[in-house]
């Protein structure tokens with residue numbers, strides 16, 4: 583029987599570590615996709631900024647692009663990777679086209695056409711597709727009076743008395759920005775791939791005691807591959823045990839740190855939180871940054887360089903020692919990662935195969951040799967159990983444990 587390590591699981595616990603411009607949105611306002619299409623960064627494609635009336639105390643005649651004060655963020659129709667699939671997105675680096683990057687998307691599961699529009703009717707803000715069907719409707723029957731985009735990248739919808747009705751920071755897609763908080767129960771998820779922004783198979787979920795990265799294909803059990811925790815839970819279940827009276831909050835900072843701590847809730851019954859805060863430094867120096875869960879499951883901290891380009895300053899795989907096999911799908915759904923050879927195809931053409939694998943016994947030595955071309959059409963569904971080493975890492979010490987689970991690609 584072949585020994586495979588296609589899905590290596592590492593549970594790692596690392597020790598210790600607005601208000602801007604507001605635009606009034608008048609009744610019957612419509613923004614269509616028009617104007618100059620700006621080139622984007624990498625796979626983000628090109629985008630067209632949305633314009634809105636500037637708040638001029640009622641005399642809102644002039645249209646302006648919906649930008650944050652310094653122009654760092656803008657609301658735009660994004661032509662994702664030039665596919666002609668448009669999304670309503672917040673773009674970072676809006677004043678310097680070379681650095682444009684989407685950091686939030688209105689409804690990632692619903693790409694719209696180039697004939698779509700953003701409208702306000704009967705007080706409701708809606709993104710309408712070319713066929714006038716609703717692709718996004720955030721206000722939940724509440725009347726929207728104005729829209730603001732602050733310098734941190736948070737887009738806020740306000741009602742007529744200035745109350746915040748909706749905030750983009752509460753609805754992360756695949757990116758966390760400095761200052762954005764992820765509280766227990768919230769999550770962000772990778773894009774499906776670089777031409778489709780719909781939710782992919784990787785999620786980062788704030789559990790009660792940990793941020794858990796997991797391979798989460800639809801209607802299948804979550805398979806965690808990385809865990810940063812307050813305290814030292816050895817299983818996904820213990821990461822979900824609440825600290826009574828407290829909620830865990832993760833925050834990414836302008837200094838390139840990821841800080842996680844318990845915050846007291848109003849119902850606090852204990853006088854002190856269950857564990858000390860956890861602060862992990864991913865970079866240095868204050869800068870514009872983004873923390874993105876990529877469609878291969880890697881978590882990357884990017885820093886905006888003076889040249890207008892994004893610089894990779896931290897990759898999750900650095901924690902794995904750049905062992906490619908530690909990312910769940912490093913050889914694809916049907917490929918087996920081999921530490922000393924190229925990716926291999928699983929031989930399951932004839933019958934169902936159950937394979938027992940030990941993490942670390944079948945891994946690829948470098949990124950370049952990872953691609954296997956497996957003919958998935960001739961293969962039966964795979965069911966294999968991966969007996970993986972779960973490592974809890976604290977103060978440099980790796981504590982191995984065993985976990986088994988099933989994966990059916």
Ligand SMILES: *[C@@H]1O[C@H](CO)[C@@H](O)[C@H](O)[C@H]1NC(C)=O
Pocket residue numbers: 609610
């Ligand atoms: C908005 O459009 C509707 C339908 O065309 C119209 O009845 C209504 O008077 C308009 N409202 C304003 C404030 O212009």
Ligand SMILES: *[C@@H]1O[C@H](CO)[C@@H](O)[C@H](O)[C@H]1NC(C)=O
Pocket residue numbers: 637638639
């Ligand atoms: C709007 O009106 C208020 C009160 O009259 C004034 O203080 C403020 O400067 C005005 N804002 C603009 C943008 O004109």
Ligand SMILES: *[C@@H]1O[C@H](CO)[C@@H](O)[C@H](O)[C@H]1NC(C)=O
Pocket residue numbers: 652733
């Ligand atoms: C906005 O620009 C001003 C002037 O250049 C600068 O002083 C300020 O720090 C900037 N704010 C942010 C949040 O980048």
Ligand SMILES: *[C@@H]1O[C@H](CO)[C@@H](O)[C@H](O)[C@H]1NC(C)=O
Pocket residue numbers: 615696697
């Ligand atoms: C939308 O795309 C179609 C096909 O590419 C094109 O014919 C049409 O003119 C475009 N419409 C707008 C508003 O750009």
Ligand SMILES: *[C@@H]1O[C@H](CO)[C@@H](O)[C@H](O)[C@H]1NC(C)=O
Pocket residue numbers: 689691692717718719720
């Ligand atoms: C996003 O689009 C999907 C599919 O069209 C729809 O079911 C869902 O309600 C939309 N979400 C929002 C928030 O409008």
Ligand SMILES: *[C@@H]1O[C@H](CO)[C@@H](O)[C@H](O)[C@H]1NC(C)=O
Pocket residue numbers: 741742743744745746747
């Ligand atoms: C606006 O929202 C706030 C909460 O954010 C709420 O208290 C207030 O009643 C709302 N006002 C209106 C006019 O709906």
Ligand SMILES: *[C@@H]1O[C@H](CO)[C@@H](O)[C@H](O)[C@H]1NC(C)=O
Pocket residue numbers: 774775776777778
């Ligand atoms: C992304 O996924 C979609 C939907 O499965 C697929 O049609 C498209 O070809 C994929 N694109 C890439 C670049 O893999």
Ligand SMILES: *[C@@H]1O[C@H](CO)[C@@H](O)[C@H](O)[C@H]1NC(C)=O
Pocket residue numbers: 625663664775776777
């Ligand atoms: C983005 O678009 C380019 C050009 O159309 C294409 O070659 C590339 O594969 C796309 N990126 C991905 C990974 O889908």
Ligand SMILES: *[C@@H]1O[C@H](CO)[C@@H](O)[C@H](O)[C@H]1NC(C)=O
Pocket residue numbers: 599833841842843859860861
């Ligand atoms: C660590 O994180 C906590 C919680 O976010 C924060 O209050 C504290 O200032 C951070 N400590 C350091 C040294 O950055």
Ligand SMILES: *[C@@H]1O[C@H](CO)[C@@H](O)[C@H](O)[C@H]1NC(C)=O
Pocket residue numbers: 677678679680888889890891
């Ligand atoms: C935009 O970025 C380019 C490099 O990509 C840089 O040369 C240029 O100075 C930047 N422009 C602004 C306005 O920051």
Ligand SMILES: *[C@@H]1O[C@H](CO)[C@@H](O)[C@H](O)[C@H]1NC(C)=O
Pocket residue numbers: 584585586920921922923924943944
């Ligand atoms: C990994 O690849 C090497 C070199 O191709 C091969 O000798 C070895 O048998 C493979 N290991 C497994 C476990 O398949």
Ligand SMILES: *[C@@H]1O[C@H](CO)[C@@H](O)[C@H](O)[C@H]1NC(C)=O
Pocket residue numbers: 932933934962
């Ligand atoms: C594979 O396993 C499934 C579920 O255990 C079973 O329904 C199916 O008949 C099996 N297929 C073969 C070819 O043995």
